[in-house]
Amino acid sequence: QKNWHEPPYKTRVPEKYYLMANTSQRASAVIVILARNRDLRGVVSSITQFEAKFNHKFGYPYVFLNEVPFTEEFKKEVSALTTASVKFGLIPHEHWFQPDWIDEARASAVRHRMGPILYGDSVSYRNMCRFQSGFFFRHELLEPFKYYWRVEPDVQFYCDIDFDPFLFMEGEDKKYAFTITFPEFKRVIKGLWPAVKYFIAANPDLITPDNAMGMLADRTGTYWNRCHFWSNFEIAAFDLWRSDAYLKFFEFLDARGGFYYSRWGDAPIHTFGAALFARKDQIHFFNEIGYLHPFFGHCPAEPLHSRGRCECNVTESFDTHPWSCLDKYDALFSPDGPWGLNSNTS
Ligand code: GDP
Ligand code: MN
Numbered sequence: 197q198k199n200w201h202e203p204p205y206k207t208r209v210p211e212k213y214y215l216m217a218n219t220s221q222r223a224s225a226v227i228v229i230l231a232r233n234r235d236l237r238g239v240v241s242s243i244t245q246f247e248a249k250f251n252h253k254f255g256y257p258y259v260f261l262n263e264v265p266f267t268e269e270f271k272k273e274v275s276a277l278t279t280a281s282v283k284f285g286l287i288p289h290e291h292w293f294q295p296d297w298i299d300e301a302r303a304s305a306v307r308h309r310m311g312p313i314l315y316g317d318s319v320s321y322r323n324m325c326r327f328q329s330g331f332f333f334r335h336e337l338l339e340p341f342k343y344y345w346r347v348e349p350d351v352q353f354y355c356d357i358d359f360d361p362f363l364f365m366e367g368e369d370k371k372y373a374f375t376i377t378f379p380e381f382k383r384v385i386k387g388l389w390p391a392v393k394y395f396i397a398a399n400p401d402l403i404t405p406d407n408a409m410g411m412l413a414d415r416t417g418t419y420w421n422r423c424h425f426w427s428n429f430e431i432a433a434f435d436l437w438r439s440d441a442y443l444k445f446f447e448f449l450d451a452r453g454g455f456y457y458s459r460w461g462d463a464p465i466h467t468f469g470a471a472l473f474a475r476k477d478q479i480h481f482f483n484e485i486g487y488l489h490p491f492f493g494h495c496p497a498e499p500l501h502s503r504g505r506c507e508c509n510v511t512e513s514f515d516t517h518p519w520s521c522l523d524k525y526d527a528l529f530s531p532d533g534p535w536g537l538n539s540n541t542s
Contacts, residue, residue, distance in 0.1 A: 208500075223362035239270075261332065346431075355504030384459040388465075436469065481522065
């Protein structure tokens, strides 16, 4: 029986990455925030906490992205929150807006039908999901960097982060890190799993051996359990997305039109990208990082809770919620394999 109040030792960040915080050694890394001008209050809230809990000690630079120019007010207020470098980028038109080859009649019928679902009738939300899936990592302001941390408006960081997560990613050869994982809503993934299955069958040479698909699918690869990493929090290596394999995967999915003919999110697409093109040991659960995006949070248990002086209640942590897919992630590393005994024999 798994007890998530005592996470496995393997998820702990080694001491040396705490000690590096006190040196001048830093990774090639950037904090990325996609936001609208009207997200200013939520952005100020997130950055204030992010600086207090982590970045005032590290000074990692920020890049803000928007499909329209940021206002002077936005730039001024945000820049005042940190001594680190802050840059504001405009997203190229062709990276954001609904492509011409999308059948707008079909797309609008879908939006109408999906109206009652969260963001179901929104074009801008779909543009955002497509941008986060296939384009953010191509932005010129992000080109110089190897790693990023995605931050959103109105999130909370519960604990002091006294280690360098980017040097950890680099030093331990990690490609993708998450804090919360659960099944995606059924109604926004129409056609996604069949497309992923088709891609896998058509491109066996692009799939990384010892990958993490066992967390997401049954042993025959027939069904997806809809588990995904919640991508509003991400610490990851840009080269995962900039790889030929992922770019081909994204272009294949994009051509299916599912960003507009359904409401595919960037979270499941990044999840499949990480699960197919990284090794499973390159996907990391950051147990140390207490985090809340309404309405789910991850709150570290002892001894991490005291060490990070976390401002959260462990009993409210999503880790132990029945929906959490953390047990499926953990099973990837079980000696019995993700599907139980003898899973390697079939
Ligand atoms: P949710 O987390 O799925 O509920 O969606 P959010 O509203 O938080 O949007 C996800 C991220 O994309 C946040 O960082 C938003 O600020 C950003 N975002 C969403 N829609 C837009 C948009 O139309 N333009 C821009 N520039 N950013 C957006
Ligand atoms: Mn959000």
